[in-house]
Amino acid sequence: MKSVISKSIILLMIVCMTAVFAGCSAAEEPEGSDAAPAQGEELITIGFSQVGAESDWRKANSQSMIDTFTKDKGYELIFEDAQQKQQNQITAIRTFIQREVDYIVVAPVTEDGWDTVLEEAKDAGIPVIIVDRQVAVSDEGLFTCWVGSDFELEAAKACAWLKEYCDRQRIKQDEINIVDIQGTIGSSAQIGRSKGLKDAVRKNGWHLLDEVPGEYTQAKGREATARMLAKHKDVNVIYCENDNEAFGALEAIEAAGRKAGSNIRAGEIMVISFDGVSQLAIDDLRAGKISCIGECNPLHGPRVRKIIENLENGVTPEKYEYVDEDIFSAYEELTEIQTEGKSYPVKIIGK
């Protein structure tokens, strides 16, 4: 059953986000040909199983797919929102198979549990493109290709920023007492961002006081942060695995009578985050409430279209396509960071 998310609400969101995201993001979108289909040409049908609408990132990701796969460009998009439940995604994929769509696109909520349904899609001869988070399957032949972010690199860059910041502010690395407000447990973004933090904790001698699920939502981010502030009096960095958790963390910090900011020495609590999609996140960065954001590019629509165009023309796509991403901060003295032997520019978001 086709379920099209109400476009008016999303459209409003996307206008703000895309303007912001385009303003901040360095990543260029691959150009899909905008040629309209020849008269009477069959539409290419795409079944898209989306995680849900849990975050600003997710809404921007959904809108990118909706904007890309339109009838005037020769596509029919069947959009299914799984409300963050894997079983709903599996049901949606089975519906797509029954409807004999031309392509199945899946943004998997978590990495495990996909072998059986992907086997069914393969048996039906329908190519499956995985976007955003990855799937952990016994046979990589069960999907055609994947496009998304390098979540461990996102974490490595954000942690390299924190290490550099401490060095410049003459804050000893072992003064860092950090809690991790994790994303949806078992999702690639959570696995990568949590692992990247743990690697940095070991390398820099920070203290990882706790890890708690924040499920990428503002409400859970607020709840988890409040618990951490009550439990750990010495915490001075809150590492949020997306911006919506960070918005909740800022509310909890204020409710606890503390101040969010990068002046750890003066007792402020530093908030680090990921995504950088919404105007609110950029405003919080500019105001110094969030100290650093690891960009996570949600605009996968054009990339998936390029993949489908190639497949239509018999061109085999790369198995794994990683998108380029920046790191944002308002701290003007730190314009470049190094990690894993490479340098990355820091995009300074001016006051």
Ligand code: GZL
């Ligand atoms: C990352 C994506 C994550 C975002 C969150 O690619 O999977 O899920 O960081 C979203 O905002 O909910």
